[in-house]
Amino acid sequence: MKRPFEFIIEKLVLISGLASIIFVVLIFVFLLKEGLSLFGQENLWGFLFGQNWYPISDPPQFGILPLILGSFLVTLGAIIIAVPLGLASAIYVAEVAPSGIRDVLKTGIELLAAIPSIVLGFIGIVTLAPFLKNVFHLSSGLTALAGSIMLAFMAMPTIVSIIEDSIVSVPKSYKEGSLALGATRWQTIYRVILPAASSGILAAIMLGIGRVVGETMAVLMITGNAAVMPTSFLQPVRTLTATVAAEMGEAVAGSGHYYALFAIGIVLFVISFAINLLADWFLHRGKKKRKKR
Amino acid sequence: MQNSKLKIIETNKLNLFYGAFHALIDVNLQVKPRMITGLIGPSGCGKSTLLRVFNRMNDLIDGVKISGSVKFENKEILSDAIDLITLRKRIGMVFQRPNPFPLTIFENVAYGLRIHGEGSRLVLDEAVQKSLTAVLLWDELKDKLSLSALELSLEQQQRLCIARLLAVTPDLLLMDEPCSSLDPLATMRIEELMNELKKEYTIIIVTHNMQQAARVSQECGFMLLGELVEFGDTKQIFTAPRDKRTDDYITGRYG
Structure with a gap:
């Protein structure tokens, strides 16, 4: 009992x-x-691959391809920036930095994660956008590139801490074995430690992508919000998330526009679900590989 | 001069501190080439620490202070002027737990050559075959070179780790309890391998297994609490130890 x-x-x-x-x-x-x-009222093909998003014209057109590509472009840019930076800083924190500097850096990275995205957004508007405008001689600095750069900062903490974890959990014996053969520290890192940590690195990239795809406020503020087919990083784009955030308030409940925004929600849900699943799979694979030893 | 040729390693008043802990106390040791030298003693006596002085692996640990002299082929290796990369290429180390890299079998053996700048496939192929042959793995594994080394049995892994060292043609092999994670049969086979290897290499083996030291080594040292209590011919150490502490240890009064 x-x-x-x-x-x-x-x-x-x-x-x-x-x-x-x-x-x-x-x-x-x-x-x-x-x-x-x-x-x-709209078929799936026309929704996913239609090139025109004119939800309130008559008749309305609900093609979200420009939005998908907008999200894709911003994410790609952010990952191209964040992964090399994140990898390098994780290597520094985990393997190179003396313990005093390591603690300071880890705190700094955690603080970066604590910055609200709206703050990053308006800092982007007042500093990054004018800067890009001047550098590339654009009519507006609010572009996919601006979004990528800001989002790279938001993805960095996730990427750095997961890669750092996976580097730290590489068995010390690998490192000893390599150094005892006369390898330098750098040779040991890139020939033994990084391959051994590769699952964690892939998972970190996936979770970074997940973070970026789902981000809304900052991209809404600094990507320029033009729902057109993107052709370059130096052009305003609009992402899936920003579209929902910007239009949900004015969409009439029960209208095609309203339903289309929910359908975008499904697309986002599926994307981030797939990314998380993939990240999980990589992490799991890494653990299994290690257990075998 | 004749005398110094008979020593590959010579330590003189070697002292080592981990922070405040005095781990090695006035160790004077001479290791002769082309034979197996055993180091025995209870755990924590400093035998592994001593081994790690010879390839400067203690450098990895914070707060280690070393004084005295250690000569490898008459060259002082404790000086900052020594090139650690060359030193560790010439003095290989086998660890307690087999630690093959999570790479293919081929890449494990080729690793040492690659990091020292060898890129020719022909040279690598030949070195891999030669090294695996020397540790008696070639016939078993020659068709499986692209398999992950982690798929091998523990004994095979330990052999592979030895092959990995042989590929860079060292002069001295340091073995830190190389059989402690192996079963008795695998242990016996590794010991047979050591007997083969001593024809071309000098081996220093640390072991807590007295029988193993008695079986494989020609000269042997007994360590206790950081001191090298007694060093000499293995037979003499095990049959007629001069020091009472050695006698107590080998007769099993502690350890």
């Missing part, structure tokens, strides 16, 4: 544990219900 107190606590913990799953399912069901209503 269990004591009643134990019983209550046990059930409470169980319910809390299940809550997250229930919420995810409920949100997804709601998204599906609202989003799928769009496909009474």
